[in-house]
Amino acid sequence: MFNTIFDTAATGLDIKTVLICAGVSILLGIAIAVTHQKTSQTSKGFLITLAVLPLLVMAVMIMINGNLGTSIAILGAFSLIRFRSIQGRANELLSVFFAMMVGLALGMGHVLFATVITAIAIAVIVFFTYTHFLEPDRHERVLKIVIPEDLDYEEVFDDIFKKYTSKAHLVRMKTMNMGSLYKLTYDIKLRHGIKEKDFLDEIRVKNCNLKVLLSEPVCEEEI
Numbered sequence: 001m002f003n004t005i006f007d008t009a010a011t012g013l014d015i016k017t018v019l020i021c022a023g024v025s026i027l028l029g030i031a032i033a034v035t036h037q038k039t040s041q042t043s044k045g046f047l048i049t050l051a052v053l054p055l056l057v058m059a060v061m062i063m064i065n066g067n068l069g070t071s072i073a074i075l076g077a078f079s080l081i082r083f084r085s086i087q088g089r090a091n092e093l094l095s096v097f098f099a100m101m102v103g104l105a106l107g108m109g110h111v112l113f114a115t116v117i118t119a120i121a122i123a124v125i126v127f128f129t130y131t132h133f134l135e136p137d138r139h140e141r142v143l144k145i146v147i148p149e150d151l152d153y154e155e156v157f158d159d160i161f162k163k164y165t166s167k168a169h170l171v172r173m174k175t176m177n178m179g180s181l182y183k184l185t186y187d188i189k190l191r192h193g194i195k196e197k198d199f200l201d202e203i204r205v206k207n208c209n210l211k212v213l214l215s216e217p218v219c220e221e222e223i
Contacts, residue, residue, distance in 0.1 A: 002110055002112055002113040002116075003110075004108055004109030004110055005017055005020065005021070005109045005110075005111055006108070006109035013062065017109070018062065020111065021058055021062075021106045021107070021109065021111060022055060022058065022059075024106060024111050024114065024115065025054040025055040025058045025102065025103060025106045025114075026051070026052075026054070026055055028054055028102050028106075028114060028115065028118045029050060029051040029052060029053060029054040029055060029099060029102070030051050031118060031122060032050050032051070032054070032095060032098055032099050032102065032118070032122070033047040033048070033050040033051040035095075035122045035125055035126065036050055036091070036092075036095045038126075039091070039125060039126065039129040039130075040089075040091045040092070040095075042092070046092065049096075049099075050095055050096070050099050053096065053099040053100060053103060054099050054100075054102040054103035054106060055103065056103065057099070057100050057102075057103025057104055057107060058103045058104075058106040058107040059107070060103075060107065061103065061104055061106075061107020061108060062107055064107075094125075098118075098121060101117070102114050102117075102118055105117070139189050139190045139191075139192070140187075140188075140189050140216075140217055141187075141188050141189070141190060141214055141215065141216060141217070142185065142186070142187060142188075142213075142214075142215050142216070142217050143168075143185070143186040143187075143188050143203075143212070143213070143214050144183060144184070144185050144186075144211075144212070144213040144214075144215075145157070145183070145184045145186070145203060145207055145210075145211075145212050145213075146176065146181055146182070146183050146184075146207065146210040146211045146212070147181065147182050147184065147207045147208070147210060148180070148181060148182075148207075148208055148210070149175075149179060149180050149181060149182060151182075151206075151207065151208075153170075153173070153182060153184055156206055157203065157206060160199070160202050160203060160206065161188070163202075164190060164191060164194050164198075164199040164202075165188045165189055165190055165191060166189050166190075166191055167187070167188060167189040168186050168187075168188045168189075169186060169187045169188075170184060170185070170186055171185050171186065171187050172184070172185040173185070181210070187217075196214060199214075200212055200214060
C-alpha cells in the first residue's frame with residue numbers, strides 16, 4: 001500500500017515524479033507550519049523554515065540516492081548545523097523533527113505514507129494542545145528566592161510554606177555576589193484558592209525585599 005513512486009529499475013529519476021514529490025513536500029510543509037502556528041507561539045522565520053524544510057530534506061535524499069559515503073557526509077553536515085544552533089523549546093524540536101521525517105519519506109518516494117502520517121500527527125498534536133490530556137498540575141511551581149548571607153534559610157520560610165503550599169522541597173542552594181547572597185530553589189505545590197501575590201509579599205518581607213521568582217517547572221529563567 002505504501003509503495004514508493006520511484007521506479008527502482010530505472011537508472012535515473014523521472015522529472016515528473018520529482019516534481020510530484022516536491023509539490024507534496026511543500027504542501028505538507030505548509031500544513032506543518034500552520035499547525036505549529038496555531039498551537040505554539042513562534043516567529044515567521046521559524047514557520048518559513050518548517051514550510052521549506054521537507055522540500056530541502058527531500059532534495060538531499062534524492063541526491064544521496066543510496067550512496068553510503070554521501071550519506072555519512074550529509075549526516076555530518078546536519079550534525080554541525082544542529083550543534084551550532086540554539087536549542088529550541090520542546091514543541092519547536094518536535095516540529096523540526098516532524099518536517100524532517102516528511103522530507104525523508106518523500107525523498108524515498110513514499111508520498112502516500114508521508115501524507116497519511118502527516119495527517120495523523122497533526123490530529124494528535126491538535127488533540128493534545130486543545131485538551132487537558134497530559135496537562136501537568138498547574139499548582140506545581142518552581143520558587144527561586146535570593147536572601148542575604150546572614151539569614152538562616154533552613155527554617156525562615158517554613159511558616160509561609162505551611163500556610164500557602166502543600167509541598168515545599170529545597171532542591172538547590174548556591175552563593176551569589178562573592179558569597180554575600182544565597183539563591184534558594186524550591187519545588188513547591190501551591191494550595192488551591194491562595195493568592196500568589198500574598199504568598200510572594202510574605203516571602204519578600206522575610207528575604208529583605210530581594211528578588212523572588214515564581215515560575216512553572218519548565219521555565220529556566222534566572223534571577
